[in-house]
Amino acid sequence: MEKHVPHGCPPRVLLFPFSEQGHVNPFLKLAELLGLGGVHVTFLSTYYIHNRLLLHSDVQSRFKTYPGFIFKAISDGLPDDHPRSGEKSYEFFKALNVVTKKLLKHMLASDELGSDISPSVTCIIADGLLAEFTTNIATELHIPIIHFHVISACAVWALFSIPNLIENGELPIRGKEDMDKLVTGVPSMEGLLRFRDLPSFCRTSDVKDPILQGIARESRQCTRAQGLILNTFEELEGPILSHLRTHCPNVYPIGPKHTHLKLKLAKKEVISVQSTNSLFKTDRSCMAWLDAQPLKSVMYASFGSVAVLTRDELIEFWYGLVNSKKRFLWVIRPDFYKQGDDAKDVLAELLEGTKERGYLVGWAPQEEVLEHPAVGGFLTHSGWNSTMESAVAGVPMICWPRRADQQVNSRYVSEVWKIGLDMKDVSDRKVVEKMVNEVMVERREELVNAADEMCKLAVKSVSEGGSSHCNFDRLIEDIYKMNK
Numbered sequence: 307m308e309k310h311v312p313h314g315c316p317p318r319v320l321l322f323p324f325s326e327q328g329h330v331n332p333f334l335k336l337a338e339l340l341g342l343g344g345v346h347v348t349f350l351s352t353y354y355i356h357n358r359l360l361l362h363s364d365v366q367s368r369f370k371t372y373p374g375f376i377f378k379a380i381s382d383g384l385p386d387d388h389p390r391s392g393e394k395s396y397e398f399f400k401a402l403n404v405v406t407k408k409l410l411k412h413m414l415a416s417d418e419l420g421s422d423i424s425p426s427v428t429c430i431i432a433d434g435l436l437a438e439f440t441t442n443i444a445t446e447l448h449i450p451i452i453h454f455h456v457i458s459a460c461a462v463w464a465l466f467s468i469p470n471l472i473e474n475g476e477l478p479i480r481g482k483e484d485m486d487k488l489v490t491g492v493p494s495m496e497g498l499l500r501f502r503d504l505p506s507f508c509r510t511s512d513v514k515d516p517i518l519q520g521i522a523r524e525s526r527q528c529t530r531a532q533g534l535i536l537n538t539f540e541e542l543e544g545p546i547l548s549h550l551r552t553h554c555p556n557v558y559p560i561g562p563k564h565t566h567l568k569l570k571l572a573k574k575e576v577i578s579v580q581s582t583n584s585l586f587k588t589d590r591s592c593m594a595w596l597d598a599q600p601l602k603s604v605m606y607a608s609f610g611s612v613a614v615l616t617r618d619e620l621i622e623f624w625y626g627l628v629n630s631k632k633r634f635l636w637v638i639r640p641d642f643y644k645q646g647d648d649a650k651d652v653l654a655e656l657l658e659g660t661k662e663r664g665y666l667v668g669w670a671p672q673e674e675v676l677e678h679p680a681v682g683g684f685l686t687h688s689g690w691n692s693t694m695e696s697a698v699a700g701v702p703m704i705c706w707p708r709r710a711d712q713q714v715n716s717r718y719v720s721e722v723w724k725i726g727l728d729m730k731d732v733s734d735r736k737v738v739e740k741m742v743n744e745v746m747v748e749r750r751e752e753l754v755n756a757a758d759e760m761c762k763l764a765v766k767s768v769s770e771g772g773s774s775h776c777n778f779d780r781l782i783e784d785i786y787k788m789n790k
């Protein structure tokens with residue numbers, strides 16, 4: 307039955323991110339942006355995320371200043387020590403669709419997600435990875451729903467095109483010998499994407515693979531939603547956004563979100579310099595180490611919150627960095643190397659050998675690190691948040707994509723935006739050393755110029771009158787219109 311919102315209540319938006327750092331972070335940024343727009347927000351996450359977030363971040367104190375803001379948690383039906391990504395992610399998706407779906411429907415129907423002032427959810431903003439079951443619930447309960455994909459528009463478009471690729475026989479990929487051939491089934495990316503640049507889910511020998519099918523289904527759900535939010539900007543991905551708009555009624559590119567938020571907070575004279583949305587304990591000691599390094603001399607290396615390396619990969623990267631003779635700051639999470647490997651011992655050795663020019667941390671304040679004047683390059687796994695953060699900081703990248711959207715992102719970074727180099731599918735110390743030197747010395751000027759241009763465009767887009775700024779105003783207006 308359709309709900310009637312009491313007259314005069316502010317709109318209440320339910321934000322529901324997927325259970326990973328790279329999703330929680332942009333969702334929290336969106337929560338703050340919406341809060342600044344006067345919208346009441348309920349931030350719903352699984353207990354797995356909720357508990358870590360409250361432990362390691364400063365969100366609780368920060369969000370107290372936003373009227374009507376509520377944190378809520380929901381079960382994902384799995385024990386705390388069960389992996390949520392990697393090989394076991396299918397079980398995780400299954401549990402979400404059974405346990406979480408039922409709980410969420412009940413919570414929405416019984417107004418458990420509101421407050422006295424704004425008791426009912428008037429709009430759901432669900433993660434693009436959780437699109438199917440949340441859209442089914444929203445449709446049943448007559449609540450408007452908008453999807454938020456935290457990946458690039460080009461990756462969303464490549465995922466959206468998976469059924470085409472299956473239909474035209476390009477998936478499954480025939481074999482290793484085809485990896486460097488060009489793909490034809492992703493409109494507007496012909497001549498650019500090779501098979502190795504397709505999202506990692508496409509690297510399967512069976513097109514009935516449940517993960518591939520699930521991802522393809524989820525990414526097509528945006529055609530059923532009232533809108534699609536993306537952490538990108540028109541000037542960066544305009545042609546792809548036009549394609550998406552032919553399928554999704556209402557696309558809101560409002561990124562780069564972290565810069566957008568920073569500018570809006572600055573306008574309100576709120577200083578948010580050291581705020582963190584981390585699920586991991588941040589080691590800020592690297593900031594003092596950076597302070598002592600020369601200008602643009604440090605290669606920052608981090609592969610995000612999920613990527614796991616083998617012992618051999620870890621060693622190759624370490625030698626590559628050390629042999630480059632450049633300074634480096636490397637994030638090595640405690641769960642960064644494959645379980646069962648003896649990488650832990652190796653790491654102790656590496657640490658000893660790192661002292662001269664390097665610094666290792668378990669988790670860095672990445673946005674701040676990338677903006678530090680000592681940082682001159684970023685060795686990254688091409689996660690979309692990292693890519694945007696690096697682009698806005700004007701820091702050229704070496705891309706070593708691991709999974710999901712990252713293969714597409716790195717291709718765009720190197721071949722379209724030309725703000726970095728793509729080291730996809732290679733982990734060889736000689737190549738690492740060569741690319742570090744290219745980014746820091748040999749090709750520095752050309753890469754930095756392109757990165758600076760990108761940075762200017764990004765800042766313009768989120769400034770008053772810019773494309774992302776206007777798209778966000780439109781989003782807020784539309785959310786208010788839904789509040790009937």
Ligand code: UDP
Pocket residue numbers: 326327328329331584608609610611612613637668669670671672673688689690691692693695
């Ligand atoms: N991050 C951080 N400290 C680190 C490593 C990563 O704060 O030491 C943040 C980074 O700024 C980004 C997020 O974690 O916002 C990672 O998201 P991304 O999309 O780049 O990769 P994912 O973790 O999803 O693979």
